[in-house]
Amino acid sequence: MAQAVLDQPVLTAADGMPLRVALRRAERRKRLTAFGLVAPLLIFILITFAMPILDMVLRSVHDPVVSEIFPRTGAALQSWDGAAMPDEPTLQVFVEEMAKAYDDRTVGKVATRMNYEIPGTHSLFMKTGRRADRLKDGDLGAALIEIDKDWESPEIWATLERLSSPYTLSFYLAALDLQYNTQGEIVAQPEERQIYKMLFWRTLWVSLLITGICLLLAYPISYLLATLPTKTSNLLMIMVLLPFWTSLLVRTTSWIVLLQTEGVLNDLMVWTGLIGDDQRLQMIYNMTGTVVAMVHILLPFMVLPLFSVMKTISPSYMRAAESLGATPARAFWRIYFPLTIPGIGAGSLLVFILAIGYYITPALVGGRTGQLISNFIAFHMQKSLNWGLAAALAGLLLLGVLALYWLYNRLVGIDNMKLG
Amino acid sequence: MRVVKQYGMAVGIAVSAAGLAFGAQAADLTVVSWGGAYTKSQIEAYQKPWMAKTGHKINSEDYNGGLAEVKAQVESGNVTWDLVDVELSDAVLGCDTGLLEPIDASILPPAPDGTPAEKDFLPGTITDCAVATIVWSTIYAYDGEKMSGAKPATMADFFDTKKFPGKRGMRKTPKANQAIALAAEGVPANHVYEVLGTDAGINRAFAKLDTIKNDILWWEAGAQPPQMLADGEVVMTTAYNGRIFNAVASEGKDFRIVWDGQVWDIDLWAIPKGAKNKDLALEFVKFSTDTERLADQAEWISYGPARQSSIPLIGKHAEAGIEMGPHMPTAPDNFKNALQNDFEFWADHQDELNERFAAWLAK
Numbered sequence: 001m002a003q004a005v006l007d008q009p010v011l012t013a014a015d016g017m018p019l020r021v022a023l024r025r026a027e028r029r030k031r032l033t034a035f036g037l038v039a040p041l042l043i044f045i046l047i048t049f050a051m052p053i054l055d056m057v058l059r060s061v062h063d064p065v066v067s068e069i070f071p072r073t074g075a076a077l078q079s080w081d082g083a084a085m086p087d088e089p090t091l092q093v094f095v096e097e098m099a100k101a102y103d104d105r106t107v108g109k110v111a112t113r114m115n116y117e118i119p120g121t122h123s124l125f126m127k128t129g130r131r132a133d134r135l136k137d138g139d140l141g142a143a144l145i146e147i148d149k150d151w152e153s154p155e156i157w158a159t160l161e162r163l164s165s166p167y168t169l170s171f172y173l174a175a176l177d178l179q180y181n182t183q184g185e186i187v188a189q190p191e192e193r194q195i196y197k198m199l200f201w202r203t204l205w206v207s208l209l210i211t212g213i214c215l216l217l218a219y220p221i222s223y224l225l226a227t228l229p230t231k232t233s234n235l236l237m238i239m240v241l242l243p244f245w246t247s248l249l250v251r252t253t254s255w256i257v258l259l260q261t262e263g264v265l266n267d268l269m270v271w272t273g274l275i276g277d278d279q280r281l282q283m284i285y286n287m288t289g290t291v292v293a294m295v296h297i298l299l300p301f302m303v304l305p306l307f308s309v310m311k312t313i314s315p316s317y318m319r320a321a322e323s324l325g326a327t328p329a330r331a332f333w334r335i336y337f338p339l340t341i342p343g344i345g346a347g348s349l350l351v352f353i354l355a356i357g358y359y360i361t362p363a364l365v366g367g368r369t370g371q372l373i374s375n376f377i378a379f380h381m382q383k384s385l386n387w388g389l390a391a392a393l394a395g396l397l398l399l400g401v402l403a404l405y406w407l408y409n410r411l412v413g414i415d416n417m418k419l420g
Numbered sequence: 421m422r423v424v425k426q427y428g429m430a431v432g433i434a435v436s437a438a439g440l441a442f443g444a445q446a447a448d449l450t451v452v453s454w455g456g457a458y459t460k461s462q463i464e465a466y467q468k469p470w471m472a473k474t475g476h477k478i479n480s481e482d483y484n485g486g487l488a489e490v491k492a493q494v495e496s497g498n499v500t501w502d503l504v505d506v507e508l509s510d511a512v513l514g515c516d517t518g519l520l521e522p523i524d525a526s527i528l529p530p531a532p533d534g535t536p537a538e539k540d541f542l543p544g545t546i547t548d549c550a551v552a553t554i555v556w557s558t559i560y561a562y563d564g565e566k567m568s569g570a571k572p573a574t575m576a577d578f579f580d581t582k583k584f585p586g587k588r589g590m591r592k593t594p595k596a597n598q599a600i601a602l603a604a605e606g607v608p609a610n611h612v613y614e615v616l617g618t619d620a621g622i623n624r625a626f627a628k629l630d631t632i633k634n635d636i637l638w639w640e641a642g643a644q645p646p647q648m649l650a651d652g653e654v655v656m657t658t659a660y661n662g663r664i665f666n667a668v669a670s671e672g673k674d675f676r677i678v679w680d681g682q683v684w685d686i687d688l689w690a691i692p693k694g695a696k697n698k699d700l701a702l703e704f705v706k707f708s709t710d711t712e713r714l715a716d717q718a719e720w721i722s723y724g725p726a727r728q729s730s731i732p733l734i735g736k737h738a739e740a741g742i743e744m745g746p747h748m749p750t751a752p753d754n755f756k757n758a759l760q761n762d763f764e765f766w767a768d769h770q771d772e773l774n775e776r777f778a779a780w781l782a783k
Contacts, residue, residue, distance in 0.1 A: 108516025112771075119772035123764050126516055192626075195779035262653075368638070368781050376778065382488040384774050 060171050060391035065113045066163040069106050070097045074164025086157055091140040095132050102129035117159045124150050155182045171392035203373040207355035213295050214351050218302035226310035244300035252364050255293045259284040285367025293361045298354055302347035309343030345412045448476040449700050453505040455482030456643035457666035461720030466708035484640050487514050490692045494519050499694045502701040509766035511688045515549035521691040522549050529710045531729035545726045550688035551709050552726035557684040557749035558596040561664040562656040563649050564674035575604040575681030579632055589648045589657025592638035594777035596683045601628035603681030609759035665722035665747050669740040679754040685761040722747035
């Protein structure tokens with residue numbers, strides 16, 4: 001058989017080129033064209049999506065401040081016994097680098113970084129920096145202690161040694177309410193500073209709740225949309241899409257008008273005598289406000305996939321089931337519902353992933369108790385300027401979403417998802 | 421009414437974004453301050469005369485304090501702000517961490533009688549990277565029209581929800597609030613930061629705030645508290661003293677300030693590192709911090725000038741004709757139990773306290 005193939009004359013294209021070469025060339029050209037068409041988007045995504053995420057992940061573990069500004073001190077501290085003050089040669093190096101950092105105006109960066117670990121060290125470093133060039137030979141240990149007796153504490157030197165490595169896990173530890181103690185062991189943060197674990201659970205729980213409520217609300221309306229005559233369903237569809245097209249800020253602020261204590265709903269209830277004027281309900285600037293506004297904003301993301309799936313389910317399936325003796329409830333549960341699972345999966349995943357990273361609505365209507373993890377990422381980006389911690393929190397959130405995505409794929413199968 | 425504010429905020433963001441996109445190129449200098457009545461006082465007293473004198477244009481932007489925007493601009497190498505009005509603790513922190521340009525104080529003009537600037541400015545109001553313009557204060561205020569019967573008079577009354585039931589407004593930051601809480605506990609003004617320096621002191625401040633936690637509405641922009649008072653959303657609120665004064669002088673409100681336990685601070689001009697128009701910004705700093713300009717500014721809002729030589733020149737409010745002297749934070753009657761925001765304390769503890777405050781809020 002192989003012999004027969006070899007014996008055949010080489011097929012050629014019209015211009016005399018061997019057909020195989022011509023085909024390969026045509027295919028390559030096609031592939032290049034396809035790549036050329038995709039390239040702008042690919043470059044765009046690389047620059048605006050992949051690179052920032054990589055940078056963020058890097059920032060959450062990369063912490064070069066101390067190692068860049070106090071490189072020799074870090075090296076010298078490696079041989080430190082961890083108990084008393086470091087020896088004179090180490091202190092000599094430290095004081096020299098301190099004086100240089102003060103001249104370069106970089107000591108403040110180290111002071112800020114140290115202050116994240118040990119509150120109160122900012123002024124210690126600044127104060128010492130101001131006097132470092134006047135500390136010459138002699139008993140440097142005593143001279144430092146004279147500036148501030150905090151230099152006696154091994155905690156400061158241990159932290160300096162730990163930070164002298166350019167890579168650190170301390171941001172991730174902080175994001176999980178953990179920290180290093182003086183011995184370098186990992187321990188829990190003090191009670192009053194623990195917050196992120198609670199926030200991660202809260203965010204997860206609220207996102208699940210919102211997804212559940214959206215599903216309950218969207219399922220009947222999507223069914224109605226899919227089964228009504230086109231003229232009516234188009235009108236209904238517009239009513240679903242209109243809020244979808246309206247600005248997020250407008251919709252969130254409308255909820256403020258409706259729900260605030262001096263708002264429409266409370267006024268109405270007071271007017272009808274349902275509640276007294278002094279019993280107005282607090283429905284916004286708390287968790288209730290966050291959930292209500294987010295359900296409203298995310299509802300279309302559930303309705304649209306459900307609708308697109310339901311639209312394709314032929315009504316004859318249900319009729320067939322009923323003609324074979326199933327009650328309407330049984331026909332729905334055994335026939336209709338399983339067919340809508342791809343829509344449920346798509347809608348739920350979409351709503352859940354959007355909810356877990358939601359920022360603007362909780363920020364506007366969440367008040368004190370309705371804040372989610374993304375609000376704290378923003379807090380560390382914008383207020384505390386601790387970008388490493390913000391990156392670590394965001395990294396954990398990303399990891400959580402990926403893990404849930406994986407779980408979803410195992411349980412439902414991502415191929416079963418239908419976005420419309 | 422709250423909606424109007426939220427819309428206002430949204431519009432403000434949109435406008436300032438547009439300003440960033442178009443204004444930054446058109447104007448010669450971008451000056452950033454705290455908005456509202458305070459920015460107006462700066463425009464009237466410094467910017468208009470400077471623009472008339474030099475022919476340069478100024479693009480005025482608003483922010484709510486803090487170094488976040490400055491840090492973002494400096495780190496990304498795209499500095500669009502030329503001059504920022506900062507609080508003392510941020511001026512020091514920003515200078516230490518290399519976010520601000522050093523300013524040589526010797527360029528500042530002397531007082532009219534020849535006293536050099538270093539001597540003329542109040543002690544501690546010129547730092548390595550910033551030059552002070554005003555002395556301002558965090559106080560609390562109530563609406564005299566709505567408050568019947570006994571009137572609050574001490575910081576302790578702010579925390580007394582039995583005697584004065586109703587919501588309170590407070591700035592959403594630990595700064596000042598911690599000190600206010602201790603002042604309300606009866607800690608004398610000059611010992612407040614000493615007590616706050618200990619863990620027990622911080623716990624005590626949080627415990628005091630806990631007693632009214634559910635009655636607090638939080639504000640962020642300086643223009644919010646007078647609005648909250650006017651809307652009746654709160655019965656009393658902490659505020660920047662000038663904003664309350666402005667509502668009284670310009671809008672005829674009957675807001676009354678309680679000066680007991682006031683936390684005073686200074687605001688300074690600072691130049692972000694790598695500002696595109698640094699030299700022009702320095703020119704503007706020189707112009708706006710001379711004796712006459714600082715005195716003029718105090719006629720638009722009740723913030724005290726940072727120069728001693730400006731104090732005798734302050735007259736009446738430029739529009740309402742009210743004598744300004746008694747409304748200054750530093751007027752002797754107001755200054756009896758006053759404490760200064762301790763910048764060194766905040767440089768050391770703001771990370772810790774911001775974080776703990778955020779945790780406290782969310783719980």
